[in-house]
Amino acid sequence: MNSYSYMALGEELDKDAYVITKYRVSTDLPIEKAAEAIAAEQSTGTWTGISTLNDDVFRKYAAKVTAIDGDMVTIAYPEEDFSIRVGAVPQILSVISGNLYGLGALKGVRLEDVEFPKGILKQYKGPKFGDQGLREILHRPEKPLVGTIVKPKIGLSPEDTAKYIYEAGSGGLTNGKDDETLVDQVFCPIEARTKAVAEALDRLREEGHYMVHAINISTNGQDILQLAEDAQSWGATQLMVDVITCGYGAVQAVAEDPKIKIPVHVHRTMHAAMTKDPYNGIAMRVIAKLVRMCGGDALHIGTLGVGKMEGAIAEGKANQDACQSDDVPFKKVMPVCSGGMFPGIVPKVVQAAGNNVQIQAGGGVAGHPEGVRAGAKAMCQAIDSAYEGVPIEEYAKTHHELQLALDRWGTK
Numbered sequence: 001m002n003s004y005s006y007m008a009l010g011e012e013l014d015k016d017a018y019v020i021t022k023y024r025v026s027t028d029l030p031i032e033k034a035a036e037a038i039a040a041e042q043s044t045g046t047w048t049g050i051s052t053l054n055d056d057v058f059r060k061y062a063a064k065v066t067a068i069d070g071d072m073v074t075i076a077y078p079e080e081d082f083s084i085r086v087g088a089v090p091q092i093l094s095v096i097s098g099n100l101y102g103l104g105a106l107k108g109v110r111l112e113d114v115e116f117p118k119g120i121l122k123q124y125k126g127p128k129f130g131d132q133g134l135r136e137i138l139h140r141p142e143k144p145l146v147g148t149i150v151k152p153k154i155g156l157s158p159e160d161t162a163k164y165i166y167e168a169g170s171g172g173l174t175n176g177k178d179d180e181t182l183v184d185q186v187f188c189p190i191e192a193r194t195k196a197v198a199e200a201l202d203r204l205r206e207e208g209h210y211m212v213h214a215i216n217i218s219t220n221g222q223d224i225l226q227l228a229e230d231a232q233s234w235g236a237t238q239l240m241v242d243v244i245t246c247g248y249g250a251v252q253a254v255a256e257d258p259k260i261k262i263p264v265h266v267h268r269t270m271h272a273a274m275t276k277d278p279y280n281g282i283a284m285r286v287i288a289k290l291v292r293m294c295g296g297d298a299l300h301i302g303t304l305g306v307g308k309m310e311g312a313i314a315e316g317k318a319n320q321d322a323c324q325s326d327d328v329p330f331k332k333v334m335p336v337c338s339g340g341m342f343p344g345i346v347p348k349v350v351q352a353a354g355n356n357v358q359i360q361a362g363g364g365v366a367g368h369p370e371g372v373r374a375g376a377k378a379m380c381q382a383i384d385s386a387y388e389g390v391p392i393e394e395y396a397k398t399h400h401e402l403q404l405a406l407d408r409w410g411t412k
């Protein structure tokens with residue numbers, strides 16, 4: 001029986017023929033052995049030599065360990081290992097991010113990055129609208145989009161939800177969204193909510209203000225397309241899918257449905273189970289790349305070092321880059337900074353991320369001392385101060401709502 005080596009350190013590969021991955025590996029094994037174990041398990045090998053593996057199969061389909069730098073390992077998988085039309089992201093993940101986590105010899109593995117060859121990328125469509133499409137809908141070409149998540153996340157009736165959105169829009173917000181745990185509970189049925197919110201958005205429109213609201217359609221695979229189409233027919237202006245709980249296929253199905261003519265906002269609830277541990281799991285930038293391929297128009301990327309959720313500036317920048325880079329043939333995804341946002345920290349996010357972001361606050365709007373409309377105004381004023389380059393404390397001197405927000409929450 002032949003024994004095969006998966007090591008190919010330094011080999012120059014044709015980038016258009018491989019999916020190239022980077023893993024951070026923690027192990028007591030020599031790192032080369034650990035890397036080889038991953039390459040074998042995820043391509044043509046297993047824990048022992050096998051009589052059914054021949055030179056031809058190995059040469060065509062074996063993964064290659066092409067670089068090792070400290071604990072960072074580069075593994076290239078031949079494009080032929082992937083089954084895109086039937087199989088798609090579930091199959092891709094099962095190769096680049098599958099059994100390897102369970103290998104007993106590894107203490108931890110984190111998939112840090114992935115690059116796909118053109119042949120795979122061209123089988124995806126990417127976003128229908130993307131960041132610029134969203135901006136066109138909202139008639140807001142340059143400034144950061146500014147949004148809210150209706151709070152409390154559960155419990156409001158359709159009428160109260162619509163009232164919240166009307167108030168938020170009257171205060172100047174461009175985006176509203178359902179929270180990730182709200183879908184079709186008895187207290188807020190999706191049909192009634194969508195219709196009530198649509199009416200509020202129509203009123204705002206008549207008053208000259210453009211705003212969209214993402215209705216959460218996260219549900220079973222067999223129901224999501226119908227729900228997407230229904231929500232659109234009830235007047236939804238944007239749809240929201242929780243990508244980790246529903247799956248990438250759900251995002252792709254909704255985004256690629258020719259009947260769907262509105263953008264898809266992608267929430268990432270549960271992502272931290274995979275992304276938070278620096279030594280195990282999957283980096284958010286990988287998730288962002290897959291969401292972009294599958295057609296998400298907007299995606300949560302973290303708040304770049306501020307706010308309530310974990311996530312440093314560098315990590316947020318990498319996620320933003322995955323949404324916006326020019327090296328893939330897709331429209332760009334609008335990066336969404338959300339989680340514990342409030343007016344005083346908006347300038348820090350704009351400073352780190354620039355203007356092409358959607359910044360949104362739930363508590364940071366609904367918790368304003370003078371209510372939702374004033375909270376929305378304060379967020380918009382914070383955005384304007386950052387956009388105009390005026391220090392926020394200075395700006396607040398002539399903007400009452402912002403001053404109240406700074407008095408309540410400060411700037412840190």
Ligand code: CAP
Pocket residue numbers: 149151153179180268269300301302303308309337338339340341360361362363364
């Ligand atoms: C924000 C939020 C979002 C988080 C998710 C929440 O509300 O609605 O789901 O932003 O985090 O429920 O926490 P607040 P991420 O503005 O009241 O914090 O965007 O990092 O995935």
Ligand code: MG
Pocket residue numbers: 149153179180
């Ligand atoms: Mg939420």
